Amino acid sequence: MFWRYIASALRFRRRRLLVAFCALAVAATLATVLFSVYSDIERKMRHEFRGYGANLIVAPADGATTVPLEGVAEAERLGLVSAPFLYTPGRVNGENVVLAGVDFQRSGPLTSYWRVAGERIADDGECLAGVRAAAHLRLEPGSRVEVEGSPCVVRGIVTSGGPEDSQILLPLRRLAESRGIQGAASVIQARGDGQRLEELRDDLARALPETEVRLLRAVAETEAAVALKVKRTLFLLAALILGITVLCVANNFTALVLERKREIGLLKAIGAGERRIAALFVCEALMLALASALAGYGVGLGAAWWIGRSVFGPVGAVGVDFQALFPVALTTLAMAAIATSLPLARIWKIEAAAVLRGE
Amino acid sequence: MFIRLIAESMRRSPGRKAMAAAAVAMGCAVATAMLGVMLDVGDRMNRELRSLGANLAVRPRAQTLPVEIGGVSYRPVSSEEYLNDSDVPKIKTIFWHLNVTSVAPSLKSVVRIRDIEAPVEGVWFQKGLRASASAWKVDGQWVDDSQPDPNGRECMIGSALARRLGVSPGSDLALFGKTFHVQGVLTTGDEEEDRVFVRLEALQQLTGRPGRVTQILVGALTKPEDEFARKDPAKMTPVEYDRWYCTPYVTSIAHQIEEVIPAAVARPIWRVADNEGRVLGKIRGLLLLVALAALISAGLTVWSVTATTVMERRSEIAIMQAMGATDWSVGAVFAAELGILGAVGGIAGSVAGAQLAHWVGRAVFDLAAQLPPLLAPLVVLLAVLLSLAGAAQPLRRALQAPPAAVLRGDA
Numbered sequence: 001m002f003w004r005y006i007a008s009a010l011r012f013r014r015r016r017l018l019v020a021f022c023a024l025a026v027a028a029t030l031a032t033v034l035f036s037v038y039s040d041i042e043r044k045m046r047h048e049f050r051g052y053g054a055n056l057i058v059a060p061a062d063g064a065t066t067v068p069l070e071g072v073a074e075a076e077r078l079g080l081v082s083a084p085f086l087y088t089p090g091r092v093n094g095e096n097v098v099l100a101g102v103d104f105q106r107s108g109p110l111t112s113y114w115r116v117a118g119e120r121i122a123d124d125g126e127c128l129a130g131v132r133a134a135a136h137l138r139l140e141p142g143s144r145v146e147v148e149g150s151p152c153v154v155r156g157i158v159t160s161g162g163p164e165d166s167q168i169l170l171p172l173r174r175l176a177e178s179r180g181i182q183g184a185a186s187v188i189q190a191r192g193d194g195q196r197l198e199e200l201r202d203d204l205a206r207a208l209p210e211t212e213v214r215l216l217r218a219v220a221e222t223e224a225a226v227a228l229k230v231k232r233t234l235f236l237l238a239a240l241i242l243g244i245t246v247l248c249v250a251n252n253f254t255a256l257v258l259e260r261k262r263e264i265g266l267l268k269a270i271g272a273g274e275r276r277i278a279a280l281f282v283c284e285a286l287m288l289a290l291a292s293a294l295a296g297y298g299v300g301l302g303a304a305w306w307i308g309r310s311v312f313g314p315v316g317a318v319g320v321d322f323q324a325l326f327p328v329a330l331t332t333l334a335m336a337a338i339a340t341s342l343p344l345a346r347i348w349k350i351e352a353a354a355v356l357r358g359e
Numbered sequence: 360m361f362i363r364l365i366a367e368s369m370r371r372s373p374g375r376k377a378m379a380a381a382a383v384a385m386g387c388a389v390a391t392a393m394l395g396v397m398l399d400v401g402d403r404m405n406r407e408l409r410s411l412g413a414n415l416a417v418r419p420r421a422q423t424l425p426v427e428i429g430g431v432s433y434r435p436v437s438s439e440e441y442l443n444d445s446d447v448p449k450i451k452t453i454f455w456h457l458n459v460t461s462v463a464p465s466l467k468s469v470v471r472i473r474d475i476e477a478p479v480e481g482v483w484f485q486k487g488l489r490a491s492a493s494a495w496k497v498d499g500q501w502v503d504d505s506q507p508d509p510n511g512r513e514c515m516i517g518s519a520l521a522r523r524l525g526v527s528p529g530s531d532l533a534l535f536g537k538t539f540h541v542q543g544v545l546t547t548g549d550e551e552e553d554r555v556f557v558r559l560e561a562l563q564q565l566t567g568r569p570g571r572v573t574q575i576l577v578g579a580l581t582k583p584e585d586e587f588a589r590k591d592p593a594k595m596t597p598v599e600y601d602r603w604y605c606t607p608y609v610t611s612i613a614h615q616i617e618e619v620i621p622a623a624v625a626r627p628i629w630r631v632a633d634n635e636g637r638v639l640g641k642i643r644g645l646l647l648l649v650a651l652a653a654l655i656s657a658g659l660t661v662w663s664v665t666a667t668t669v670m671e672r673r674s675e676i677a678i679m680q681a682m683g684a685t686d687w688s689v690g691a692v693f694a695a696e697l698g699i700l701g702a703v704g705g706i707a708g709s710v711a712g713a714q715l716a717h718w719v720g721r722a723v724f725d726l727a728a729q730l731p732p733l734l735a736p737l738v739v740l741l742a743v744l745l746s747l748a749g750a751a752q753p754l755r756r757a758l759q760a761p762p763a764a765v766l767r768g769d770a
Contacts, residue, residue: 059519
């Protein structure tokens, strides 16, 4: 009898309940979206900072001028992206220019901000030219220059706004050979996960005792600050939105009970106990809430996936957090139960005869 | 009669009306707060990203190529080219001068300390270095150079160099034959760790280059580069050029700096400028979509509240119809009632929403959000429209139902 009553109550008032269902489902959707996006946002924001290149620098320790090349292997063993660079003054077409030895295969991810006209990679017998050096020496992609007495083809022109602009960039191995430098570089740049940067710095410093491992504070701190602020903004907005949505839905559910005075009167008149009527209403609300939570969860996951994908691209599409189901369902159910329970005290006050007479 | 009807209805069930208005207000509060924060956060994050350092470097339009490694020049000093002190304030006169957050001139030189050749830089400490590099760690104190003093003998030193020389904040250091007082030790992670910093005017005097600076680093708030920004300004039509010139792209700001200092070349530092745009774009996009989700839900809330209000009052509609009211007059009564509901809820909601946006701004950025003045009226208008739209469908259904059946309780 109890369940039959609920089933027919749901069916009989389906139009009215549909509005309540929609309101609650929207709340659940929003909760799922915010929960999914929020749980992953810090990692994603930090990922966006990869374009700034290195956040760790392995520099020569006191008095030395080079660092051992094993540093690159050590850094890679710790999961860092790293590349060695060698700088030395040299002569190009009879002019004094800074020559930079670059391991082009490794340096790619660390120098993604370079704007290059032509090729980004130079092999043996080839080089890249910084934009100021190129303007000064009148070079363009395809030109031939004489670097340290041996011929070399310019493959690309690099614009970075930094020191690279006035350098000639050669393959590291070739520059090291011509200078008689073995197994060493001027500096090793590395990029590691911003969240464990201090730890990585200490590990690297332990592995390379004769060098100085420095943390690029500007990059590391800005990354941390921005990730934190985006996360906090999102958290506060999510709390705000959810809080207000909960109030709205509660409003709606409270109205669901209030408008059924006559029904309550009737139930009382045919002998139903107040507790039983209250149980009926709460059960009804919970069933509605469960359906809304599931619907909202499904739609919400889709929306979160879409937001992740359209903002952060396919790489960031992992925006779906399946663990959201439990908190979302729990919140939705609790919300419906509380909102329905608040006006239940009225059941005890309603006088069957008075209500049915229409007073 | 019309007004009396509405007034009566408002008085008869103030509780119910207040609940509906409250629901509308909550929806509007979400919308206002969300939009407010979204519109404001881009600017705040832009300022936050400035702590990465300058995004423009202004250098003399040199004939020679610098041969410099780690701040040490491999070229005789006589061949160096310079900008003038008087050029520095000109940067604050460009079209986008309000977007310029830091101007840091510096003069470079090399000094021999015991047996170490160390690069030394003359800088503005408070206005320049400190403003453009807020992420640097300082042991000791920043030099207070708010009053220019060519005889100021304070300096700051990079931590790597400090370790080699065995100096710490408070010790003395001999530079150019004069005794300097070390006020602070800088930890930056970059080349600055091997440098000594002194007052610009002091270095100009000590190296006999009065009024000279080697470069000026400029930090500016810029608009992320888009397709349009990548076009070559030389090939733009006059209209396009004006648009480009009046948009704070990093390239147009560089162009404007070159206009006021003809002897200089201003180049974007792409490592900073490029990524700034990308990170900002992501933040904006993310908040935009979250705002969209919140707006849709706020809209649905307002919609469902008004729909419910009409549904509850079907018998009232039936009575009005039975007494001979036309569909139009019933519609007008409800439209007026719901319009008032939407407006009251909307105004209350947008006021509360603005407070919430300020609160979020203060909690995250320590600064209340700035909302565009048009936002509140827009939200109120939307609330009224949505209230009316929400009522339209159930009202039509109620009007179509035969009054007799509704009143008998059959429908």
